[in-house]
Amino acid sequence: MSQIPENPSIEEDRFRSIAHVTLDGILVIDENALVCFCNEIANSFFGLPARDIVGKSIYSLLSDHHNLGLCNEIQCYLSNKETWDMGLHKNFQTKLEGTSLTILDLIIHPVNWSSRTLFITKINNDSRRFVEMAVDIKLGKESKKKNQIFHQKLRVIVEGCAIAYNDSVFFHSLVKNLATTLQVYCVFVSEFTGVDTAKTLALWVNNDFKENIEYSLIDTPCENIANKTIQYYPDNLQNLFPKDKILLEWEVDNYMSLPFFDAAGKPLGHLGLMCTKPLEDPEIAQTILKIFSQYAGSALERKRIADTLKNSYHRLEASNEELRDFVHIASHDLQEPLRKIISFSDLLKWSSNTLDEEGTYFLERMKSATRRLQSLLNDLVKFSTLDSSINDLMDTVNLTTTAQQVLTDLDILISRTNASIEIEDLPTIDGNSFHLLRLFQNLISNAIKYSRDEVSPVIKIFETGSPHSEYCEINFQDNGIGFDEKYLDRIFKPFQRLHRNDQFKGTGMGLAICKKIVERHNGTVTAKSKPKEGTTFTVKLPRKQIRGNTTQ
Amino acid sequence: MIDSNKKHIVLVVEDDADDFFLISRILKTVDFKFKFDIIWVKDGLEAMDYLLRREKWQDPALSPLPSLILLDINMPKKNGLEVLKEIKTHETLKNLITIIFTSSKNELNIVLSYELGANSYIHKSSEIDQLEKKIKLLFSYWLEVAELPSRASDHSS
Structure with missing residues (x-):
């Protein structure tokens, strides 16, 4: 230079x-x-x-x-x-x-x-x-000196804005530091609110912050700013825009403004200054405005994203709140009438001499339907409360112990069905022990339940894959009825069942709960199956959970 | 020791008419060794009015002290746990046998009930025969077997 x-x-x-x-x-x-x-x-x-x-x-x-x-x-x-x-x-x-x-x-x-x-x-x-x-x-050397002045001004502004701890504060320190460094009467940073309207994010006039204002761009020096690279009126501003009362009120006669854009090139707003006397150095002012309009653009874009996130978060909170209400209603208020239906149908059966055999049968049907509704509600509540409870307690869980615990719990079912269950050595991983127990319980009792007639359940639980891998693979293999793999998507969905209730009792929530537990542990669950041969469920779980990084 | 001629007063604190109907029916039909008079109050406020002989329960002849209280938890105005706490911290009422009778399976409620001094906790099962068995067992235990210190006998005199 x-x-x-x-x-x-x-x-x-x-x-x-x-x-x-x-x-x-x-x-x-x-x-x-x-x-x-x-x-x-x-x-x-x-x-x-x-x-x-x-x-x-x-x-x-x-x-x-x-x-x-x-x-x-x-x-x-x-x-x-x-x-x-x-x-x-x-x-x-x-x-x-x-x-x-x-x-x-x-x-x-x-x-x-x-x-x-x-x-x-x-x-x-x-x-x-x-x-x-x-x-x-x-x-x-003239340029060198200008350069020095420019860099000095730039440094003052950058340092002045560096303390900004959020975007709103940034906008405010930006206008203040621009105004004092460039020695101008008014500096503003605005976002476009419509085709021809804008609203200031921060406004500095006559050595002080002013309340943000919303304004029309029409008939003002800001007109059509979004389609320009720069708008500069060195003088005569009040005559050029007689309808702009602000120019008159603030007695400004000099205007420079630059638009800024989001990453996709969409105009977001503009950064500008107005002064009562000619700019000391328009070139420096322009360069500085250009630099900081880009800053303002990314700050505004960030602010908008943050606002969107905040809104989504609030909506999510609200819907979680609703869910909790729903869970409460489902677990209590909906259960109460059901309990009464069962109680009174019991009474009816005992006390009435008028009920014939068919009437008694109808009553039984009513009662069993009500019981089913009860268990559906119970499972729904379990499913819905999983989200809130699963991340509460992450622990180190020995899966071999978990599996053995399940066998003890299912003791009666196992001996009644004459099931043989073989557990190989399973790894120890991070997880919520209560929910992992429920996962194993659901998968093992499923394997026992969906057995073929005349064929005793034979179930194997074993690990596959490398022991050094980030994830462990636990398999639950059975010799049961199996299913057509085209239904694979369906079986993990709430209330989805492949069998009539008179064939296999259940609410259709077991595997949905399994899937949710696995996913809350940042893992996956899938199955391979052949009808009349058996099914293998494979659960992939990370050995280590990153604290605070579990998906919600 | 067992006075089979004595009529026991059972105070049922229950806001739900169906549940009251069911429990009174059980008490009437089950073959106990003793007789009952059942008094029904519909919420926690009325229960305390009865026990402390206030409002419409001021006449001692109409408000004999119960041998046993069946207490629901979820009730409007004053819930069962609040009533329980008042009874068990009250000088003359604290020895009254108080059985929590609720549809709640909430573990916190169970723990709280026992901590506040409940004598038993019965879950309102939907199956009448189960409920009957539980009632029979607990009532027999508390009214026949268990011996409690001075059952606020001064109150009923």
Whole structure:
């Protein structure tokens, strides 16, 4: 940026051509402060033709107007070669008599043209135009200094925003730090709420935060901002947008704004500033706005995602609450009438002499249907409460012990069905011991229940797969009735059954509960089966549970 | 020791008319060695009114102290556990035999009931014959077998 051009004459030519069209007053002086070039604007500033300026010392041009302090500074700068590279930037509020200048902005920096050091001196009352030229002609050290200013401002803003611990705070510290660093009257960051409407996320006006406002983009400098890369009105704002009352109220006349987008390129909002006086350095302002509008875009996108998540979470909480209510209703309120039906049908059977054999049979049917409804409700409650209870207690569970425990519990059933159950060595894993016991119990009692007539159940429980694998595979193999594998999806769903109740009693919840238990342990359950040969259920469970990482 | 002529008063605290019907029917039909008078109060507030002889139970002739209280848990206004606590912390009532009689299988309720001093806990089973057996067994035990210290006899005098 700050290197001296390799071919000075080209650079010099370029400078001259730009100097003639710029709106800055440009003088080129040598190290003795003698003017060797001036453009028309400089002529008009001093009210002198070029011939009366070139060859004169810059001191005489300025001292005529009692700017002795300024002259001293220039002299001091030029006489000390070491400081040349740093350039000189002075802002004077002195009125130059007989000239059109009221505020003098003077910038000097060195260039190396035709093997000699010269000094470009810019005088203007509108630093905005100066920047355009500075960029165009890459004014060596000038750029370096601008760069330094730019980076310094950037650092102040970044540091100011770094304390933001959430997106809302970020938006607020962003507008505040932008406003104070760029020294502007108003900074806002807004999100689009409709095609032509927006709402501020943070608003800074006249050294203070203001309540967020919702506004229409129509007939304001923000109009159509979503389709632009930048919108900049250096002046005359109130005349251009007479319908925008805010401009009038805040007395702002200068506007710059940039839209920002989400990752998919959809416009999200815009970041902008307004001021009462021209921007000190529009280029820096633009670059800084550009950088921070991108920050604002990702912050807003993050905020929206977080809001969506928060909403989903609240909806989920609410539906969990409903589920708990439902479970309570199912476990108590729905059970009560059922209990009465059974009790009174008992009474009816005993006390009535009018019931004939058929009547008694009907009553029995009623009673057994009611009992079935009772057990369906019980299982439904078990199924529904699994979610909330399963992660409560994660423990280290020896599955061999679990399986043996189940055999003890099912003792009567096993001896009645003459079942033979073989348990191989099973691993020890992380899990909820109560629920793993229920899992084993469901799978083993299923294996006993769905046996073939005249064939005693033979059940094997064994581990397959590598003992070093992250997951263990436990198999429950039986020689029962089996099923057609096309029903595989169905058997794990609540209340789904493959058999009539008069063939095999059950609620159809057993395997659904198994599946839920396995999934809450971050595992999977599947089955292989052949009708009339048997079924093997395979449960894959992680040996280690990552605490706090169980899916809910 | 067993006074077979003595009529026992059983106070049934039950908000559900069906359940009251069932229990009173059992008490009437089952062959006990003793006779009952059954008094029905419909919630916990009324139970305390009866026991402390308030409101419509002020006449001691109408509110003899019960030999046994059958106490439901889930009731409006004042639930069974609150009543139980009041009885068991009351100077003259604390020795009354109080049996919790509820459809709740909630373990917490069972534990709480015993902690508060319940003498027994009966689950309202749907099968009448089972219920009958339980009632018969417990009533015989508490009214015939068990001997309790001064059964607030001063109250009934």
